Amino acid sequence: xxxxxxxxxxxxxxxxxxxxxxxxxxxxxxxxxxxxxxxxxxxxxxxxxxxxxxxxxxxxxxxxxxxxxxxxxxxxxxxxxxxxxxxxxxxxxxxxxxxxxxxxxxxxxxxxxxxxxxxxxxxxxxxxxxxxxxxxxxxxxxxxxxxxx
Numbered sequence: 105x106x107x108x109x110x111x112x113x114x115x116x117x118x119x120x121x122x123x124x125x126x127x128x129x130x131x132x133x134x135x136x137x138x139x140x141x142x143x144x145x146x147x148x149x150x151x152x153x154x155x156x157x158x159x160x161x162x163x164x165x166x167x168x169x170x171x172x173x174x175x176x177x178x179x180x181x182x183x184x185x186x187x188x189x190x191x192x193x194x195x196x197x198x199x200x201x202x203x204x205x206x207x208x209x210x211x212x213x214x215x216x217x218x219x220x221x222x223x224x225x226x227x228x229x230x231x232x233x234x235x236x237x238x239x240x241x242x243x244x245x246x247x248x249x250x251x252x253x
Contacts, residue, residue, distance in 0.1 A: 106233030109226050112138065114237045120223045121156040122200060122237060128153060133196045157200075159221040160242065161192040164199050166213045178227045178234075188212075190239045192219055205240035218242040 105116045113136050114122050125137035129149030132142055135157060142149040172184040179185075188204035190213060204213065205222050213219075219239040226236040 105223065106225055106235040107231060109234045109236045110136075112136075114221070114223065115156060116223055116235065119159060120221055120237065121159045122221065124155050124157045124196070124198070125152040126155045127151075133157070133198065135198055135200055157198070158195040160218060161194040161200070161239075163190050163213055163215055163217045163219055163239075164193040165191040165215065166204070166210060168210045178229075180225075180227050190219060192239050203236070203238045205238045208241055212241050 108114065108116070112123060114120055122135055123137055124133055124135035125139070126133045127142040127144065127147060127149040128151040130142060130144050130147040132144040132147060132149075133155060134143045137152065137154060139152075140150060142152075166188060168186050168188050170186045172179055188209045189201060190204050191199050191201045193199050204219075206224055218241075220242050221237050222240045223235050224238050225233040227234050
């Protein structure tokens with residue numbers, strides 16, 4: 105399947121999921137994992153358990169990246185091709201930002217629409233495919249990538 109661009113942030117199972125943490129003291133769930141303190145400002149917890157987050161959520165907001173992000177971003181194509189970004193609210197109460205799946209654009213998104221987590225290749229280097237999570241619309245039957253604008 106490839107090597108994750110960011111190790112430990114998502115699983116590459118047939119039904120992938122983001123890997124977050126749950127504070128042992130207060131139960132606050134957050135993403136990404138790997139901190140030494142609780143993100144709940146009223147908690148002094150320092151012990152956490154890994155938790156696989158919901159792989160489906162609802163679009164909270166979205167936009168498109170018309171301009172290439174700065175380094176260390178590695179564009180998948182040259183010349184750069186714009187892509188959609190979605191902020192997705194998960195059942196755990198978190199909003200997680202991520203690119204939208206290949207072939208989908210802002211025309212395929214709507215606030216409140218259901219999306220699911222998928223793993224796709226971000227770019228290819230000497231070690232092979234480098235993978236990242238993306239959000240794919242659940243109800244959209246065809247990918248337009250903005251072609252019908």
